Amino acid sequence: MTIEDYLGQERIGILLAELPTKIKGFCTKGANGETVIVINSRLSDQAQRAAVTHELGHIMGDHLYCECSQISECETEAKAMKRIFI
Amino acid sequence: MNTNEKIRYLREKNGWTQQELAEKMGLKSRTGVTRLENGAAVSRKDIEKLAKIFGVNPKDLMDDADAVKEWGNDLANMEFLSSHPEMLDLYLTLTRSPRIEVLFSKMAELEPEDVLLVLSIIDKIKKGYTTSDD
Numbered sequence: 001m002t003i004e005d006y007l008g009q010e011r012i013g014i015l016l017a018e019l020p021t022k023i024k025g026f027c028t029k030g031a032n033g034e035t036v037i038v039i040n041s042r043l044s045d046q047a048q049r050a051a052v053t054h055e056l057g058h059i060m061g062d063h064l065y066c067e068c069s070q071i072s073e074c075e076t077e078a079k080a081m082k083r084i085f086i
Numbered sequence: 087m088n089t090n091e092k093i094r095y096l097r098e099k100n101g102w103t104q105q106e107l108a109e110k111m112g113l114k115s116r117t118g119v120t121r122l123e124n125g126a127a128v129s130r131k132d133i134e135k136l137a138k139i140f141g142v143n144p145k146d147l148m149d150d151a152d153a154v155k156e157w158g159n160d161l162a163n164m165e166f167l168s169s170h171p172e173m174l175d176l177y178l179t180l181t182r183s184p185r186i187e188v189l190f191s192k193m194a195e196l197e198p199e200d201v202l203l204v205l206s207i208i209d210k211i212k213k214g215y216t217t218s219d220d
Contacts, residue, residue: 021193022196023204026190029212031211
């Protein structure tokens with residue numbers, strides 16, 4: 001499955017924005033409960049794609065529904081999951 | 087930011103030396119403050135005493151939850167956002183939620199100005215403005 005396939009299937013929105021240079025991207029929930037991935041437009045195409053796959057790892061792991069105490073576990077899981085798209 | 091780091095941050099923000107803070111705490115020397123800032127366990131009694139001295143809520147001196155840590159320096163963020171009440175409300179909603187609300191892919195700790203920019207984007211997303219035309 002490609003990234004594009006998964007985005008379409010799960011109706012995930014991607015937004016490019018000029019973020020601070022310290023942030024590659026982030027994901028959150030939108031007004032209607034949809035998931036939105038925000039990617040730093042200052043990144044190269046390759047880095048943007050890597051950031052999208054990382055955020056998709058979070059989405060596939062349902063991390064936005066996890067408890068706050070589990071953030072570090074979520075990061076580890078997202079790193080493992082992004083390999084699916086590479 | 088843990089309690090020890092917060093004590094140092096608030097002391098420096100107030101422009102006090104360790105000796106001056108020690109005196110405010112009723113300690114004979116600055117050694118006690120040095121220990122508190124360098125990782126010693128801080129008792130509930132000391133937290134309450136320090137909160138009164140710094141003029142903050144005792145809860146603000148306790149270790150930040152992981153979700154708050156994700157956003158950088160919580161105290162500095164709240165102070166900076168106090169002049170942006172709507173964004174402060176959003177910040178508190180996002181960081182004090184029992185669930186993860188935002189997951190970052192970061193390279194370094196966020197500064198308060200970065201937090202404001204991110205919050206303004208999240209605010210638009212939450213309000214349903216997600217295209218560049220908005």
